[in-house]
Amino acid sequence: MQTPEFPNVVDIIVVVVTCLIALMLAFPLYADAQGFSNTDVSRVEAAEPNSNVKRHVTKVPVLKVANVTELKFEKTEAEETKPEKAKTEQVTVDIDTLKTRLKETDAIGVFTKLAIRSDIVGLVEEINRYRKQSKLELKKAEVRANFDGLLLKIVTLLEGDPVLSRDLYVSRESIWKSLLEVKA
Amino acid sequence: MKRILLALLAMVFMVPTAHAVSKAEDIATTIILRGHACPGRTVNNIAESMDASGNKTIQATCSNGVRYQLNVSADGRVSVQRLN
Numbered sequence: 001m002q003t004p005e006f007p008n009v010v011d012i013i014v015v016v017v018t019c020l021i022a023l024m025l026a027f028p029l030y031a032d033a034q035g036f037s038n039t040d041v042s043r044v045e046a047a048e049p050n051s052n053v054k055r056h057v058t059k060v061p062v063l064k065v066a067n068v069t070e071l072k073f074e075k076t077e078a079e080e081t082k083p084e085k086a087k088t089e090q091v092t093v094d095i096d097t098l099k100t101r102l103k104e105t106d107a108i109g110v111f112t113k114l115a116i117r118s119d120i121v122g123l124v125e126e127i128n129r130y131r132k133q134s135k136l137e138l139k140k141a142e143v144r145a146n147f148d149g150l151l152l153k154i155v156t157l158l159e160g161d162p163v164l165s166r167d168l169y170v171s172r173e174s175i176w177k178s179l180l181e182v183k184a
Numbered sequence: 185m186k187r188i189l190l191a192l193l194a195m196v197f198m199v200p201t202a203h204a205v206s207k208a209e210d211i212a213t214t215i216i217l218r219g220h221a222c223p224g225r226t227v228n229n230i231a232e233s234m235d236a237s238g239n240k241t242i243q244a245t246c247s248n249g250v251r252y253q254l255n256v257s258a259d260g261r262v263s264v265q266r267l268n
Contacts (some may be wrong), residue, residue, distance in 0.1 A: 009239045014187045106205065108205060108213065109205045109206075109207065109209065109211075109213065109214075111210045111213075111214040111256070112205075112213045112214050112217065114209055114214075114256060114262045115262040116217075117260055118260065118261050118262050121261075127222065140241075153217065157217075160205070
């Protein structure tokens, strides 16, 4: 018996399955979930004290006014500490590492990177111009709006590199501070 | 053995297409980034030239027929100009 010349059905299935595996490796499904992991965890943690208070209230339905105020105080204390913790966790990505990762990412091309670089240089020049004119404090909100717009553009462009996109967004306050520190 | 080779061949063809951004997409993204419309996020008829001082000029046509010129200066500044 000779083997047929046309490709076997099993071979076609092997190729299709391999293509699917390659695509799944290239675009991992957990990337989207990763993109919000830090912030979502902090939100969930911050939401927990509310549920605890509710449970406590249902257990002791005959609470007096004093006890209720105590509960409220506990709730606000918990709410204040958790977001602070989340804020400190957010600013952990090193800016030099971010710069390197942005330069080396394959999610955007060379010309796009140059265009982004031009925009950043323009923003730094704008900050320095306002600083020289002693108008930086007055124009800070305007410059911050430009910065937020630029960051949003970059984050949107980096849809092919969701981890870098998330890291940039998470460390936006550090980037803003470092931009303000740059002097001509 | 044949199936392993087929699988490897499929991997070789699939992975680069999933990762790399083509030059046409890159130019189109730059045009969009400068506030111009470039539907489909790709261009064709790309023509490149460079002058003696290192300034690069790229001309490309978007899918709506509009031709743009990208000027990349030697220090890396990018500007986009509509030609028609």
